[in-house]
Amino acid sequence: MDLDDQANVSRLAEESGTDDMLVVLGQPDPNSAGLFAETVTRGDPTWAGPLAGVPLGLPVYHILEEEIKESMDPDLYQEHVGLMELSADVDEIVKWVKFYREGGGEA
Amino acid sequence: MDLKGKRIVAIGEREGINGPSLKLLAESAGATVVFSVTQCFV
Amino acid sequence: MIQPAILHTAYALAHAPDFVRYGSKPTRELPANPGLLEEMTAALRPWDEVVAYPPNQVFIGNLSPDELAATPRPWYEHLVPDASPIGPWGRIVTQAALYGLMKLCDDFDLLTITEAVAAEAREELTRFEHRRDRITGVPPEDLAALIGKHDGLTLYHRGEVAGFLRTAHEQDPSLDAHVLFENLACKATAVLAVNDAFDGGPIGPEDVDYLLNTGEEAVGDRYQRGGGSLSKAVGEVVGCLNATGSDIKAFCSAPVHAIISASAMVASGLHKYVVVLGGGSQAKMGMKFRAHLRNGVPVMEDCLASMAFVVGPDDGTGMRVRLDVTGKHPIGAGSSAQHVYQALVVEPLERAGMTMTDVDRYAVEMHNPEITEPGDSGDVPKTNYRTLAAMAVLRGEIERDQMDEFSATHGMPGFSPTQGHIPAGVPFLGHALAAMRRGEMDNAMIVAKGSLFLGRMTQLVDGVSFLVEAPSEPS
Numbered sequence: 001m002d003l004d005d006q007a008n009v010s011r012l013a014e015e016s017g018t019d020d021m022l023v024v025l026g027q028p029d030p031n032s033a034g035l036f037a038e039t040v041t042r043g044d045p046t047w048a049g050p051l052a053g054v055p056l057g058l059p060v061y062h063i064l065e066e067e068i069k070e071s072m073d074p075d076l077y078q079e080h081v082g083l084m085e086l087s088a089d090v091d092e093i094v095k096w097v098k099f100y101r102e103g104g105g106e107a
Numbered sequence: 108m109d110l111k112g113k114r115i116v117a118i119g120e121r122e123g124i125n126g127p128s129l130k131l132l133a134e135s136a137g138a139t140v141v142f143s144v145t146q147c148f149v
Numbered sequence: 150m151i152q153p154a155i156l157h158t159a160y161a162l163a164h165a166p167d168f169v170r171y172g173s174k175p176t177r178e179l180p181a182n183p184g185l186l187e188e189m190t191a192a193l194r195p196w197d198e199v200v201a202y203p204p205n206q207v208f209i210g211n212l213s214p215d216e217l218a219a220t221p222r223p224w225y226e227h228l229v230p231d232a233s234p235i236g237p238w239g240r241i242v243t244q245a246a247l248y249g250l251m252k253l254c255d256d257f258d259l260l261t262i263t264e265a266v267a268a269e270a271r272e273e274l275t276r277f278e279h280r281r282d283r284i285t286g287v288p289p290e291d292l293a294a295l296i297g298k299h300d301g302l303t304l305y306h307r308g309e310v311a312g313f314l315r316t317a318h319e320q321d322p323s324l325d326a327h328v329l330f331e332n333l334a335c336k337a338t339a340v341l342a343v344n345d346a347f348d349g350g351p352i353g354p355e356d357v358d359y360l361l362n363t364g365e366e367a368v369g370d371r372y373q374r375g376g377g378s379l380s381k382a383v384g385e386v387v388g389c390l391n392a393t394g395s396d397i398k399a400f401c402s403a404p405v406h407a408i409i410s411a412s413a414m415v416a417s418g419l420h421k422y423v424v425v426l427g428g429g430s431q432a433k434m435g436m437k438f439r440a441h442l443r444n445g446v447p448v449m450e451d452c453l454a455s456m457a458f459v460v461g462p463d464d465g466t467g468m469r470v471r472l473d474v475t476g477k478h479p480i481g482a483g484s485s486a487q488h489v490y491q492a493l494v495v496e497p498l499e500r501a502g503m504t505m506t507d508v509d510r511y512a513v514e515m516h517n518p519e520i521t522e523p524g525d526s527g528d529v530p531k532t533n534y535r536t537l538a539a540m541a542v543l544r545g546e547i548e549r550d551q552m553d554e555f556s557a558t559h560g561m562p563g564f565s566p567t568q569g570h571i572p573a574g575v576p577f578l579g580h581a582l583a584a585m586r587r588g589e590m591d592n593a594m595i596v597a598k599g600s601l602f603l604g605r606m607t608q609l610v611d612g613v614s615f616l617v618e619a620p621s622e623p624s
Contacts, residue, residue, distance in 0.1 A: 001118070005144050009116055012142055016114075021141075023116045024133055026124030029527035032148075036118055048178075048439060058116070063124050063132065067108045073135035080128040080485040086549070087486075087532075087539035088123070121600055122532045127608050128485045145608070147600040148526035149401070149516050149567050 001039045006049035009040060013056050023060040024068065025097060028088055033062055034096035041100040062097045064090050111137035119145045153412035154467030155617060157350035157459040158579040160208055160239035161341045162452040162566070163247040163429065164200075166193040167305040169451055171330060172434035189438055190308065192448045194225070199451060200241055201228035204517045207564035208454070209239030210579050214561035224519055225447050238579040240345065244306060245269035247453070250337035253280040254386055259329055261295055262286045262304070262312040276344065280386065302326035321371040328367070331431040332379070335366040338455035339383045339428030346424060346457035347387070351464065358420035360384045360394030361411055363403035363427040365569045368396075383426060392424075400599035401514065403427070404456070404575045405613045408595075411460040412470040412615070422461040429453025430569045437567070440524030449520050454571045458578060468582050468593075468617040474501045476596070476614035484610045486536050493596055493614040494537065495544070501616075505541045508559065508616070510593045512577035513537075515565040533596075534560035573597030578617070585619040592618045 013021065023040045027033040035045065040058045044051040061068045063081055098104075115138045117129035126145040133140050169175060170186060179186045199205060203224040206212040212229060220227050234241040242250075248262050249270025262270075267286030274281065287295075289310075296303055296313050304312035314333070317324035339362065347353055360380035367375030380394025397407045404427055411423035431453060438448045463469050476493035478484075498505060511534070518528035534556035541547045547555055565572035574595035584590035599611035 002144075002146060005118065005146070008142055008144075012116065016141075020112060020114050021116065022110070022113045022138075023118060024129050026117070026119035026126075026129050027146075027527075028120060028123030028532045031522070031525040032120065032527050035525040040116075046439065046443065063129060068110060068136070071108060071110045071136040072132045076132060076135050079483075079487065080132060081124060083485070083487040083490075083536060083539050083543065084124060086542055087535040087552075121598070121610060122527065122529055123486070125484055125610065126602075128483075145600070145602055145610075147603060148521060148524065149514065149529055149569075149572070 001036055001044065001049065003049040006039065006044060006051045009056070010050045010054065013058070018056060018058055021058055023058050025060065025062045027093070028084065030089055030092035030096050033093045034100065037097040037100040060097060060101050062093055064088065065094055065097070113138040115140045117143040119143070121145055121147045150416050151418055152463040152469055153415035153460055153472065154463035154469045155408070155458055155578060155582065156461050156464065156467035157346055158238050158582055159342045159345035159457045160210070160576065160579060161338060161345060161455045162205055162208060162239070162241045163244070163338050163341070164196055164241060164452050165244045165247055165434070166451050167244060167308065168334065168431060168453070169193060169435040169438070169448065170305070171302070171327065171431065172436060172450065173432040175435040175438060178439065188442060189435070189448055192442055193451055194447045194449070196243060198225070198228060200234045201232035203227060203229055204519065204564040205241060205452070206232055206236070208576060209236030209241060210583070211236040214564060214577070214580060217564055218562050222519065223446065225449065237583065242341065243273060246273040247337060248306065248312065249274045249284045250341055251333050252285070253277055253283045254333060254337045254340055255283070257317065259317060260312065260314050260333065261292060263289055263292055266306050266311045279388070300326065302330050318370070323367070323370050323374045332366045332368050334431040334453055335364045335428035336379055336382055337428070338453045339364060339379065339426050339457070340386045342455040342457040343383055343424060343426050344387045346459050350459055351466070352422050352459060352461065354388040355390055357384065357389040357392040357422050357424050359414060359423045360389060360392050361407040361423060361425045362394065362396040363407045363425060363570050365398070365400065365403070365430055366428070379428065380426070389424070399611060400601060400603065401570050401573050402597040402599035402611050402613050403570045404573045405595055405597040405615065408458060408460065408470065408575070409472070409475050409613060409615055412472055415460055415462060416472055422459065424457055424459055426457040427570050428455045430571070433568055437520060437524045444523040446523055450567060452566050454566045454568045456571060456575060458575070463621060465621050466586070467620060468578070468585055469621070471501070471616040471618060474498065474616035476612070478610065478612040480609065489598065489610065489612050490536060490540050493612045494594065495540065497614065497616070505537070505544065505546050508592055508594045509590050510561065510577070510581065511537060511559050511596060512561070512574040512593060513596045514598060515572040515574065515576045516563045516567050517565060518563050520567050528563065530560065530563040531556070581617060590619065592616055
């Protein structure tokens with residue numbers, strides 16, 4: 001994740017706490033979605049940015065996940081995400097985001 | 108899951124779903140977007 | 150209306166391993182991490198491997214995108230045997246030649262190189278007769294004295310100090326040596342491609358009426374940072390004495406904007422011949438080097454890329470640019486993938502009564518996936534082709550289980566260096582023109598997207614597209 005963006009997320013978490021905070025991702029492939037999910041849960045795996053070694057443990061979801069899709073406006077969702085539901089490897093993306101969300105990366 | 112009242116960090120990508128789209132969707136669920144960004148890797 | 154056509158294409162790669170340290174990412178990360186420069190240098194590829202690297206061979210036309218698709222990954226381990234640095238519409242040059250090109254482009258005596266590098270450059274650069282006398286060098290001790298005396302950027306060749314670019318104004322960040330280095334590298338590589346665009350092409354430099362540069366470098370001084378132009382600067386070096394020009398800035402989508410504008414200039418009769426050009430992005434060298442090192446793969450962002458396209462009246466040999474089948478992403482359109490591809494692909498095709506499967510090939514952002522994947526940035530062309538295929542499914546043109554087939558037949562693997570505006574669909578134009586001349590292809594759609602939000606002035610994205618068609622008289 002871009003170092004400035006890591007700094008922003010880190011600052012938000014520090015200033016106002018992580019209660020009620022939730023990260024929503026929009027990456028189109030499993031590897032990049034996994035990398036972002038890992039960064040906001042375990043910390044920056046590339047050890048390059050402000051979140052290196054900072055396990056924020058934020059709840060992280062991908063926009064393709066049913067759990068958050070159900071709470072969103074269906075027409076708007078279809079308009080913005082419908083195409084990606086068809087084009088992306090949804091199962092793999094969800095698998096990796098869920099893996100980090102559920103602490104699977106803490107082994 | 109109910110997103111109402113949640114503070115959302117939206118991390119989008121140009122080739123996927125971008126920040127502004129994620130923001131619109133999160134707001135449609137009653138959440139507040141506290142940070143939204145679009146990544147471009149190229 | 151005069152029918153505009155792309156009459157000729159030229160591409161170039163300048164292998165510049167000692168420039169990688171001055172890419173934006175290495176510049177920020179190397180000083181803070183002792184030992185990293187050594188590690189990065191050890192992961193840079195030698196000349197022979199760069200020449201034989203399959204994506205580079207595709208870029209200069211010696212290998213087709215389909216042949217690349219059939220080449221096993223990793224491509225850096227499946228080098229092309231007996232590869233030549235000269236292709237039918239492109240070339241790869243050495244770093245010494247690049248220094249020579251920068252010297253002959255240096256109108257303000259900013260760059261000093263050693264005698265040894267100058268001699269090497271003169272040997273390789275056999276053309277540019279009217280400016281070759283500018284490729285001179287100094288003894289190493291003179292260079293050392295210069296470096297001790299002025300602000301500037303120390304330059305290297307084969308790891309040794311070999312040059313110096315001095316800062317032009319000490320209080321002006323726009324004329325800082327590093328900025329000028331980027332600009333001069335962009336100009337020099339553009340000069341190489343534009344010069345080649347006249348080799349075997351239909352026109353000579355003096356026939357050009359207008360030049361449109363699409364490079365992303367911010368040329369100018371403190372009062373108009375980025376407001377300057379490289380078009381005439383490049384045209385001057387290659388002898389386009391009858392041309393003027395201006396630059397089109399639109400991030401990665403600039404070349405497609407420029408070809409559409411050039412075609413409109415030709416169609417209206419305003420200008421007969423317009424050259425669209427773009428030099429290399431020095432700032433992007435080594436952009437993913439940390440990810441490459443982490444994954445034990447070569448640091449592959451080691452070349453500056455450039456290109457030039459001659460646009461003029463259709464003479465029966467070029468690809469016709471269909472100005473009635475161009476796409477644009479309007480401000481009010483929304484910026485989801487759906488909105489973007491609806492505007493860029495579906496709408497122009499519908500206007501022309503065509504379907505998505507009527508287009509033989511789509512050329513999208515052609516970034517080489519081998520460069521982006523180690524950083525978990527995915528395969529950009531593949532993602533785009535999947536999106537196009539999904540669009541075709543939604544429109545009922547293909548079935549869901551035909552998406553892979555659609556991507557394979559209407560797409561291609563990425564083969565362009567990650568040089569910003571260079572990959573914007575246009576690296577395919579050389580292949581398209583050749584295939585059309587052979588009668589193997591009827592049309593192609595060139596699509597580019599630009600991340601306007603990177604400049605922090607808008608959240609918008611941009612995109613444009615155009616359709617090219619086979620010559621009216623196949624040769």
